[in-house]
Amino acid sequence: MTTNSSAGRENEGALVAFVDDDEALGHANRQTLDLAGFRPIVFSSAEEALAAIDADFAGVVVTDIRMPGLGGLELLRRLTALDRDLPVLLVTGHGDVEMAVGALREGAYDFIAKPYASDRLIESVGRALEKRRLVLENRRLRQLAARAEDDTPLIGESxxxxxxxxxxxxxxxxxxxxxxxxxxxxxxxxxxxxxxxxxxxxxxxxxxxxxxxxxxxxxxxxxxxxxxxxxxxxxxxxxxxxxxxxxxxxxxxxxxxxxxxxxxxxxxxxxxxxxxxxxxxxxxxxxxxxxxxxxxxxxxxxxxxxxxxxxxxxxxxxxxxxPPLRERREDIPLLFAHFLARAAERFRRELPDLTPSISRHLGQHTWPGNVRELSHYAERVALGLGEEPAEPGTEPEPPSLSERVDRFEADTIRETLARHGGDVRRTIEALKLPRKTFYDKLQRHGITRKAFESDEG
Known part of the structure; x- marks a missing residue:
């Protein structure tokens, strides 16, 4: 996937914890993530990762499933117990669709089959970071709202x-x-x-x-x-x-x-x-x-x-x-939290969560009407009317569970065809699929068997 420039800037320096006991693979993925603008931290075991990651971890976790000692699925469970909103991406060369569905239902953000293209990893990590960023923004918003008071003079820390x-x-x-x-x-x-x-x-x-x-x-x-x-x-x-x-x-x-x-x-x-x-x-x-x-x-x-x-x-x-609001953009979250809490109380509404659209608008809008415009926008958000149309080139919503399963299934079929040189019989045996089902899936995912052939299958 080709990411737009704004998304690339947002991900600049974003933390990615990569957990794998394969030292060579860890080194290769560190380079991949580093070149994409992320800030990778490589761990050789789940135990090592657990010692370094807490509920305030600002990034995402990518982990292999099969590792000595604590495996990726157990790491997923422990990280989910620590913070259910922490995105965890599972990587395996031995999984199947049933395992993918189970892991996603347990809270995994995505499931990637080995071998995978670097773009596949970067795309999924980018989406997961967008979700993590939104979660942390909502937490900060609620913390700011909790200490916002109506008599606070000249709100801002700039x-x-x-x-x-x-x-x-x-x-x-x-x-x-x-x-x-x-x-x-x-x-x-x-x-x-x-x-x-x-x-x-x-x-x-x-x-x-x-x-x-x-x-x-x-x-x-x-x-x-x-x-x-x-x-x-x-x-x-x-x-x-x-x-x-x-x-x-x-x-x-x-x-x-x-x-x-x-x-x-x-x-x-x-x-x-x-x-x-x-x-x-x-x-x-x-x-x-x-x-x-x-x-x-x-x-x-x-x-x-x-x-x-x-x-x-x-x-x-x-x-x-x-100073106009555009000269003190760092004050926007605090001001917005104050106005949103005040509006929610006045309208007798629950404090709403930020959505990607609202977060994008807060970060990208120039606010020509300054604090007054921001206050009115907070009132619209409190009433559920704050969604802004997506701007051209912005990232779409993360894929649904079924879309992620389809993507994993397609990756697995491609990986198995590549491993067996496009041989249909051995691929079908490895995937444990009826022949007709196999060909139906090739057609549904747009996979051409001949692209993997080394010998006639």
Missing amino acids: AGIERLRQTLRQIADADVDVLVEGETGTGKEVVASLLHRWSRRGVHPFVALNCGALPETVIESELFGHEAGAFTGAARKRIGRIEHSSGGTLFLDEIESMSPALQVKLLRVLETREVEPLGTNQRRPVNLRVVAAAKVDLADPAARAYFREDLFYRLNVVTVRI
């Missing part, structure tokens, strides 16, 4: 997130205005909320306003407040968001969308720390800290377009940048 947390703690009590930059969905309000919670202002209100979500006719009243009768429809006095946040933190999201006229008024508030509601000439002092967020880099004149330069410099006492 260097970028560690630096961000450290910066926020350093400036939280500095009482300076802060500009937060980050793409859509990166968690700008989470950062603003943490600055508030980690400061002395945390006992006072955290007031958030999305400047891009309100029309200009409304946002001015929302920010500055108004007196009764200040404009048509203003029946009662209203305290604006700026004044309401006094003593606490005012979070202005998408500040780059604020109109130029409103920017002038906000600049005056930041400079004087006073607010003048609509409909009055009275100025009221405010104990104000502003955290403003933008989706664009306001330091770039081209990016900030109509944003006032003086307002930018007034806000830009400290600038904090939130």
Whole structure:
């Protein structure tokens, strides 16, 4: 089988324990697996392998069946008892279909008849590693979900997130205005909320306003407040968001969308720390800290377009940048586990297992919507709607039991024909098959007897 490049990269350095008392065969298979990008570990006995393999073994096991002392079938049973999800591939030159079926039912992942082509071994090992990788991912997901808490701030262990947390703690009590930059969905309000919670202002209100979500006719009243009768429809006095946040933190999201006229008024508030509601000439002092967020880099004149330069410099006492998810991909499993556990609890569902499709999507998707997109995807997974269509060239599902038995049967027939030089009579005797059944199987598996002939059979 020709594996695709992504599968090859996934298998790079993956552990394969090869157990066989035949030193020459062990050496040959070490070379085969090593050239295919795996990391083979060769053991000369089952006892030696058992001493080195535990339930956390990150690879797969390939073992001969017939060995002195502990045989491959008993090794299979002991490894299955240790970890029922550990893939074990059995190799034999003496087996038959009945033994293959029995071994597969006992938990063997696959059954390979000697002699076998290197591609046959590599294909089966690759599939087994894909299964093992998925099992270990599910275990890690459940471990992460078990320790995920709803109040965990800025989930992640990447260097970028560690630096961000450290910066926020350093400036939280500095009482300076802060500009937060980050793409859509990166968690700008989470950062603003943490600055508030980690400061002395945390006992006072955290007031958030999305400047891009309100029309200009409304946002001015929302920010500055108004007196009764200040404009048509203003029946009662209203305290604006700026004044309401006094003593606490005012979070202005998408500040780059604020109109130029409103920017002038906000600049005056930041400079004087006073607010003048609509409909009055009275100025009221405010104990104000502003955290403003933008989706664009306001330091770039081209990016900030109509944003006032003086307002930018007034806000830009400290600038904090939130890295997009594509720059901290190592945080995706932890974030996904947190969101999945939260969604499963909210929807009253059992925590689902990862499937190859979900695992592939988590690893390959670029997440343009960042953490918000990942959170929504976790909700779909919790509802059983997270399967993504397979991308071209991705590996198919592992073969079924009947497919594996058919493959073993075909391998055994080819091996027996080769051993007897294509002689039909001796092959039939060795396989203990009726002649008609033998020819039916040749036809079903697409095997041409003449390809093995050395003499007429």
